[in-house]
Amino acid sequence: MVETARFALGIIGNAAVLLLFITPILTFKRVIQKRSTGEYSCIPYLLALFNCLNYTWYGLPIVSYGWENISVVTVNGVGVLLEFSFIIIYILFSPIAKTKRKILIQLLTIIIVFLITAFVSKFKMHDHETRRRFVGSIGTAASIAMYASPLAALKQVIATKSVEFMPFHLSFFTLLATSLWIAYGFVSHDYFIAAPNFVGFPLGIIQLVLYGIYRRGKVTKDDEEANTSAV
Numbered sequence: 001m002v003e004t005a006r007f008a009l010g011i012i013g014n015a016a017v018l019l020l021f022i023t024p025i026l027t028f029k030r031v032i033q034k035r036s037t038g039e040y041s042c043i044p045y046l047l048a049l050f051n052c053l054n055y056t057w058y059g060l061p062i063v064s065y066g067w068e069n070i071s072v073v074t075v076n077g078v079g080v081l082l083e084f085s086f087i088i089i090y091i092l093f094s095p096i097a098k099t100k101r102k103i104l105i106q107l108l109t110i111i112i113v114f115l116i117t118a119f120v121s122k123f124k125m126h127d128h129e130t131r132r133r134f135v136g137s138i139g140t141a142a143s144i145a146m147y148a149s150p151l152a153a154l155k156q157v158i159a160t161k162s163v164e165f166m167p168f169h170l171s172f173f174t175l176l177a178t179s180l181w182i183a184y185g186f187v188s189h190d191y192f193i194a195a196p197n198f199v200g201f202p203l204g205i206i207q208l209v210l211y212g213i214y215r216r217g218k219v220t221k222d223d224e225e226a227n228t229s230a231v
Contacts, residue, residue: 002187005187006184006187006188007071009180009183009184009187010070010071010072010184011071012180013071013075013177013180013181013183013184014071014074014075016173016176016177016180017075017079017173017177017181018075018078019169019173019177020170020173020174020177021048021075021078021079021082021083022082023167023169023170023173024045024082024086027040028086028089028090031089031090031093032089032093034093035093036093036094036095037090037093037094037095037099040090041152042087042090042103042106043149044146044149044150045083045086045087045090046083046087046103046106046107046110047142047145047146047149048079048083048146049079049080049083049084049087049107049110050110050113050114050142050145050146051076051079051139051142051143051145051146052076052077052079052080052083053076053080053110053111053114054114054117054135054138054139054142054143055072055076055139055143055193056072056073056076056077056079056080057114057117057118057121057135058072058132058135058136058139058192059071059072059073059076060073062121062122062131063121063128063131063132063135063136064128064132065128068188069188069190069193071184072193087103087107090103091103091104091107117134117135117138120134121134121135132192133192136192137192139192139196140192140195140196143196143197143199143200144196144199147174147178147196147197147199147200147203148199148203150166150170150174150203150207151203153166153207154166154206154207154210157210157211157214158210158214161214162214163210163211163214163215166207166210166211168208168211168215170207171204171207171208171211172204172208174200174203174204174207175201175204175205175207175208176204177197177200178197178198178200178201178204179197179201179204181193181194181197182194182197182198182201185197
């Protein structure tokens with residue numbers, strides 16, 4: 001019964017997270033069309049990449065027990081590909097050379113930190129429980145940082161009284177995905193999966209509440225073109 005519940009939650013959770021991961025496609029379609037990143041920020045994608053790298057590693061048999069967290073591996077593996085693609089597009093279309101260099105340095109730093117995490121957990125730790133705690137702790141911190149990144153968008157929503165800075169679908173899928181992974185973590189007795197979603201879940205609720213309050217807000221066309229800087 002527990003295995004069935006975990007499998008079902010994993011499948012549904014994967015679908016919800018995948019929808020969350022693909023929402024920036026519209027943003028980057030606009031970037032490619034304009035051939036400029038404009039006011040968009042790359043930080044959320046860098047944080048998401050670091051999160052996905054850690055949880056992909058966490059779900060593999062090297063850290064987890066067997067393939068018990070295959071759902072975690074699959075969705076975060078797709079997330080790695082998507083976030084890396086978004087970051088490359090951002091670098092290519094950033095109009096400022098200094099910004100390109102800054103993002104490249106941040107990207108390389110993320111990759112190096114992940115590789116150190118993987119190396120230490122693989123070769124310096126000799127049992128699954130120690131590896132799980134080490135990688136899970138880093139993954140939890142990365143996930144909390146990822147979910148906290150929309151706080152800038154919340155500030156913009158309140159300041160401008162417009163939800164153009166915070167798309168509904170992004171808020172909805174955040175709430176849906178975090179609630180499902182909290183349930184998955186509890187069913188699996190894996191609190192390294194459940195814990196960070198306790199940050200994302202209330203943020204999703206706050207975003208939807210603000211959306212309800214400010215959904216009739218208006219912005220100028222110039223604001224609308226730059227409104228996804230925190231997405």
